[in-house]
Amino acid sequence: MNDALVSQIETLLKSQPVLLFMKGTPDFPMCGFSAKVSGILKESKTPFATVNILEEPELREGLKVYANWPTFPQLYIGGELVGGCDITVSLHQSGELQRLLEASSNKVDQPA
Amino acid sequence: MGISTMEERLARLRGYLEQALVPQRLDIVDHTEAHGHDPQANGAGHYLIRVVSSRFDGLSAIGRHRLVYEAVAPMMPADVHALSIQAQTPAEAGTH
Numbered sequence: 001m002n003d004a005l006v007s008q009i010e011t012l013l014k015s016q017p018v019l020l021f022m023k024g025t026p027d028f029p030m031c032g033f034s035a036k037v038s039g040i041l042k043e044s045k046t047p048f049a050t051v052n053i054l055e056e057p058e059l060r061e062g063l064k065v066y067a068n069w070p071t072f073p074q075l076y077i078g079g080e081l082v083g084g085c086d087i088t089v090s091l092h093q094s095g096e097l098q099r100l101l102e103a104s105s106n107k108v109d110q111p112a
Numbered sequence: 113m114g115i116s117t118m119e120e121r122l123a124r125l126r127g128y129l130e131q132a133l134v135p136q137r138l139d140i141v142d143h144t145e146a147h148g149h150d151p152q153a154n155g156a157g158h159y160l161i162r163v164v165s166s167r168f169d170g171l172s173a174i175g176r177h178r179l180v181y182e183a184v185a186p187m188m189p190a191d192v193h194a195l196s197i198q199a200q201t202p203a204e205a206g207t208h
Contacts, residue, residue, distance in 0.1 A: 033194060069174075070181050071194045086197050087173045 005062040013079040017104040018048035021063055022073040025052055033085035034073045040092045041075075046101040077104050118142065121157060121191050125184060129163065132183035136202055137164040143196065156193035163198070164205040173199070 013019060018041070024030030026038040041048045053060040053072055064070050067081050075082045077100050082088060091097035122140060129138055141160040161180060168176045176199035184192055 068178055070185070070188055081174065083174055083177065087177065090173070 001062055001065045005058065006066065008059065009062055009066050010079075012051070013076055016049040016076075017078060018046065018101060019076045020048060020050045020073055021053050021059075021076075022050050023052070023054050026050060030054060031072070033071075036085050037073045037075055037088045040088060040097070041101075044098055044101050046098075046105045048101075077101065118144070118157075121187075122159075125159060125187060125192065128183050128186065129161065129180070133163060133165040133167050133179065135163045135165040137162070137205065139163075153193040154189075156189055156191055158194050158196070159192065160196040161198070164200045164202055166202055168199050168201045169203075 020034075020038060020041060022029065022031075022034035022038055024034055026042060029035035029038055038050060051059070053063070060072070063072075063074060067074055069081060069084065071084055073084055073088075075084070075088050082091065082097075082100070088097065091100070122142060126138065126140060129135065129140075139160075139162040141162075142157065143160055144157040146158070163180065167179060171179070177197050180195065180197050180199060181188075184195070
């Protein structure tokens with residue numbers, strides 16, 4: 001993977017506390033797993049950003065290598081990969097996801 | 113022709129998982145039909161993997177899922193599009 005792609009990914013991850021790489025968009029998801037995770041994030045009432053990897057083929061292949069994770073969606077909180085659909089659903093059910101999301105949005109709200 | 117039947121695919125999937133994870137329990141459910149609408153899959157399968165293996169001892173959920181995906185990497189993306197994974201240690205599954 002080339003350096004430009006790595007730095008593009010790292011810049012993206014730094015720019016958004018909660019970032020979901022998905023197929024399609026939250027309003028028009030193109031895969032059931034992406035629909036599920038974006039639905040959970042909407043329900044959480046905390047801010048999140050998404051990238052439609054179907055429109056970014058280079059980024060899509062780069063993320064698989066960068067994250068050592070071969071599928072989408074990929075949910076990142078605070079720049080760290082949280083997981084795909086299964087892990088996100090399980091964290092959601094245990095209440096842990098809400099805690100992670102609120103902790104990350106509190107960080108953003110604090111003055112620099 | 114390079115297209116394998118559903119049965120062959122399932123057998124290969126089981127083979128890769130058994131080789132890599134030496135599981136105490138392994139259930140594979142074929143969910144390909146349920147996701148047949150997904151235009152991104154290009155005919156590759158979706159499978160639910162329920163697996164109990166001591167290889168998961170001490171690993172986070174992310175680490176466990178990575179092990180499972182590494183095991184089936186030779187089948188991605190041609191035969192396997194995505195997995196649903198339930199990965200437990202023997203202690204968690206109560207199979208000790």
